[in-house]
Amino acid sequence: MQANWHNAVAHIDADGFYASCEAVRHPELKGRPICVLSNQNAFVVAKNYDAKALGIKTIMSVHDAKRLAPHAAYLPPDFRFYGQISAKMFSILRRYNPQIEVYSIDECFMDMNGIRTLWRKSYNQIADDIRESVKREIGITVSVGISTTKTLAKIASESNKPDGTTIVPGKRIDRFLADIPGIGHSRAALLCKFNIRTAQDFANTKQSRVKRLLGRLGLTLWHEVNGQSVLPLEMKPPLPKSMARAASMGEITTDRTTIAAHLSRHTLRLVSELVAKKLLARRIRVFLTCKSFEAASVEIHLDFSTNSLKKVSAAVKQAFLALYREGEAYRGCGIVATHISRQESATEDLFGLMHEDIRQQKLMLAVNRINKRHGNHTVAPAAAKLMQNPYSRPSHFQYPVFWRADLIWNKKASEAFCRSYENTGQNYF
Numbered sequence: 001m002q003a004n005w006h007n008a009v010a011h012i013d014a015d016g017f018y019a020s021c022e023a024v025r026h027p028e029l030k031g032r033p034i035c036v037l038s039n040q041n042a043f044v045v046a047k048n049y050d051a052k053a054l055g056i057k058t059i060m061s062v063h064d065a066k067r068l069a070p071h072a073a074y075l076p077p078d079f080r081f082y083g084q085i086s087a088k089m090f091s092i093l094r095r096y097n098p099q100i101e102v103y104s105i106d107e108c109f110m111d112m113n114g115i116r117t118l119w120r121k122s123y124n125q126i127a128d129d130i131r132e133s134v135k136r137e138i139g140i141t142v143s144v145g146i147s148t149t150k151t152l153a154k155i156a157s158e159s160n161k162p163d164g165t166t167i168v169p170g171k172r173i174d175r176f177l178a179d180i181p182g183i184g185h186s187r188a189a190l191l192c193k194f195n196i197r198t199a200q201d202f203a204n205t206k207q208s209r210v211k212r213l214l215g216r217l218g219l220t221l222w223h224e225v226n227g228q229s230v231l232p233l234e235m236k237p238p239l240p241k242s243m244a245r246a247a248s249m250g251e252i253t254t255d256r257t258t259i260a261a262h263l264s265r266h267t268l269r270l271v272s273e274l275v276a277k278k279l280l281a282r283r284i285r286v287f288l289t290c291k292s293f294e295a296a297s298v299e300i301h302l303d304f305s306t307n308s309l310k311k312v313s314a315a316v317k318q319a320f321l322a323l324y325r326e327g328e329a330y331r332g333c334g335i336v337a338t339h340i341s342r343q344e345s346a347t348e349d350l351f352g353l354m355h356e357d358i359r360q361q362k363l364m365l366a367v368n369r370i371n372k373r374h375g376n377h378t379v380a381p382a383a384a385k386l387m388q389n390p391y392s393r394p395s396h397f398q399y400p401v402f403w404r405a406d407l408i409w410n411k412k413a414s415e416a417f418c419r420s421y422e423n424t425g426q427n428y429f
Contacts, residue, residue: 004169007229008112008123010146011153012093012130015162017106018046020140021085022075033072035065040250041076049162080372085138092133096126101233109150109233127165135163147173150231151224155180155199173227177203187214199225239340243281245270246334252291254329259288260320266335267316271309272371274337275364278344280305281337284312286319289332298322305341308360312337 014020018036023029033051035044044051044060054069062074086105093100096119099111112123119126127144134142145156147168156166159180168176180199190213196202202210203225210222223230245266253259263286274281282305287297300315316335343361 004171005148006170007148008115008146009148009150009153009229009233010110010112010123010127010130010144011150011157012108012110012142012144013154013157013161014089014106014134015141015143016046016048016052017086017140018077018082019048019051021078021082022073023048024085024139025081026073026075029073033069035062035069035072035074036077037062037074039077040248041074042248044074045077085140088138089134089140089142092137093130095133096130099233099235101235102237109153111233112146123167124165127167131163131165148227149224149229150233151221152176152227155225170227173225174200174203177225187218239279239342241340242336242338243270243273243279243340244334244336245273246287246332246336248289248332249330252329252331254327256324256326259324259330259333262333263316263320263335264313266333267313268309270335270337271307271312271364272367274307275361278342280307280341280343281312282306282339282341283337284315284319285336285338286316286323287334287336288320288323288330289334291329291331293331296323299338305339307343307364309364310360 019034022034022036031050033054033056034048035051035056036046037043038045042062044056044058044062044065046058047056051065051069051072054072056065056068056072065072066074082105089106090100090102090108093108093110097110097112097115101109103109112126115126116123119129121129123146127146130144131142134140141163143157143161143164143166145153145159145166145168147153147156148170152168152173156168156176157164160166177200178198191197191202194205194209194213196205202222205222207219207222211219214221220230247262247266249258249262251258273279281302283299283301285297285299287295289295298319300319302311302315306312
């Protein structure tokens with residue numbers, strides 16, 4: 001019989017996060033089904049529990065969703081706002097313990113070892129406090145699961161949604177797993193052949209059989225559901241294998257300028273994230289999706305790892321010129337950065353070519369600050385302003401910027417940019 005708490009991990013997961021954020025911003029929608037749509041308003045990417053009860057599913061077409069719930073609210077996404085709510089939520093959670101692993105925009109794992117002594121409360125009381133604090137200060141609900149491993153904590157939080165607390169100590173694991181229907185939809189058929197139909201069946205299967213059926217990853221999962229922690233919390237996010245920005249253009253077009261405008265916006269968004277996360281990329285792949293949904297791509301190998309908008313833009317342009325075919329109809333495009341490395345680990349080149357990248361990084365940080373304060377794309381490449389997107393969220397007038405010395409923008413944004421950039425100590429112009 002294993003001990004109750006040889007290790008303790010919490011999984012905190014926001015309930016219907018995107019839709020909950022919209023409910024916070026639109027209190028008049030309380031009690032109504034809410035669906036958040038894709039960038040081109042074609043599919044449902046998130047919904048609240050009222051919409052789910054009506055049969056609306058994620059990735060369902062808007063046409064089908066409206067047939068099920070014509071009275072629901074169908075809203076365009078605002079990922080900047082969702083990011084702000086996410087940051088506020090994580091700041092609340094860090095009051096309880098700064099040792100958290102941010103797993104996604106709306107969920108995290110928290111190290112709970114020693115927390116009962118610190119707060120002089122039980123795990124159940126701490127979990128309830130967390131839920132109440134988030135609900136009171138932000139207006140969204142979260143579900144909390146606490147157990148001896150990350151996997152069990154995540155299963156626990158998902159088993160009692162929305163706005164629930166589930167505590168699974170070591171001695172209750174077997175009883176808890178008996179109510180969990182299964183492990184992994186993609187492997188269900190294989191596991192059923194060996195009479196493994198529930199999470200409890202999986203946990204009670206011999207280790208050698210699990211390894212033969214599911215390999216190393218299956219064995220890791222087996223240890224976790226048996227209460228043996230083998231997945232440590234990752235306080236420092238692991239390096240992504242790639243970072244991408246892509247989308248349907250909302251139309252089928254042969255116009256070279258329109259496609260270039262979409263690529264220009266994707267480039268700015270990708271570089272903004274690279275700079276904000278202090279990451280560099282060594283290769284840039286650009287792809288175009290034809291009307292027939294066939295895709296073609298070209299990969300550019302950069303001289304050295306960079307997050308310079310100037311260098312990435314040049315690589316994107318080179319790839320686009322190689323890909324684009326006059327008269328061909330395209331429906332989508334995107335950019336993928338690969339061979340990602342941390343900026344702090346970059347080795348200075350012998351010829352000083354990276355000095356310009358440092359100036360570009362400071363410029364990009366200033367642009368990010370302006371866009372964060374005044375709205376996305378307040379400052380953006382002039383080419384991106386040529387986009388005609390009938391599905392985008394209405395916003396205030398936006399000011400283009402040519403990525404040279406000739407800048408066009410309003411007085412308010414200009415003054416903000418100058419103040420931000422003067423703080424860097426550089427004279428870009």
